[in-house]
Amino acid sequence: MFDKFLRKFFKQDPRPEEWKAPEYLGLHYDPALVQALTHQHRALSMLLVEASSTAQLGAFDQVSHILEEFEIALVDHLRQERERLHPYLAEHIRGEDGDRVLREMYTHVALIKHSVRSFLKRYCDMQLDAANLAEFEQAIEAVSEEFSQEMEREEAIFYSLYLPPESY
Numbered sequence: 001m002f003d004k005f006l007r008k009f010f011k012q013d014p015r016p017e018e019w020k021a022p023e024y025l026g027l028h029y030d031p032a033l034v035q036a037l038t039h040q041h042r043a044l045s046m047l048l049v050e051a052s053s054t055a056q057l058g059a060f061d062q063v064s065h066i067l068e069e070f071e072i073a074l075v076d077h078l079r080q081e082r083e084r085l086h087p088y089l090a091e092h093i094r095g096e097d098g099d100r101v102l103r104e105m106y107t108h109v110a111l112i113k114h115s116v117r118s119f120l121k122r123y124c125d126m127q128l129d130a131a132n133l134a135e136f137e138q139a140i141e142a143v144s145e146e147f148s149q150e151m152e153r154e155e156a157i158f159y160s161l162y163l164p165p166e167s168y
Contacts (some may be wrong), residue, residue, distance in 0.1 A: 032082055034159045040077045041151040044070060048144040060128040063136075063153055067124050069090055074116060078109065089161055092168045105158050112150050119143040 047070040055063045090102055118141060128136055 027087055028090065029162075029164050030084065031164075034162050037077065037081065037085065037159065038155055040073065040080075043126070044073055044077065045144065045148055045151070046075065048140060048147065049097075052137065052140045052144070055128060055133060055140070058130070061135075063128050064124055067120055071124070077132065080112065081109070085162060089158070090092050092163075092165060093161060094168075101157075105168065106159075108154065110148065112147065115146055116143060 047066055049067040051063050051070065054066060086102075086105065089105070095102060123139065125137060126132065
């Protein structure tokens with residue numbers, strides 16, 4: 001009986017010559033992508049500001065929740081860049097300058113991930129209280145500044161390269 005089911009199932013599958021090539025994520029131009037990614041940058045920055053403000057107000061138990069929300073949003077943002085932006089740029093930017101820009105882009109992503117993840121690892125697991133508030137404020141200010149600078153740089157350099165295919 002199971003064999004009969006499998007034969008019926010496989011008969012309904014298309015033959016290999018009828019299969020279409022898969023459409024990979026990110027290889028099609030999306031005019032709203034850069035705006036969406038830029039909006040995510042702003043939302044991520046606001047979460048860092050919210051975490052800092054919440055800590056200053058003494059709501060220490062809420063800070064770890066905000067940082068977890070930031071981490072989830074950052075992972076999603078980096079996934080979208082990795083799946084949609086990076087493959088598209090790799091497909092359309094050619095030549096020696098293109099290779100240099102792509103290497104720089106990948107290095108940039110690795111650096112920001114390392115910096116932010118180090119901060120998150122330390123402060124998501126740490127019990128924040130009045131005794132370590134000053135240290136947290138310094139750390140979040142530093143990571144917020146670095147994050148903002150890197151996001152501005154990313155928008156100015158890499159996002160500006162994301163153009164319709166006919167522009168290359």
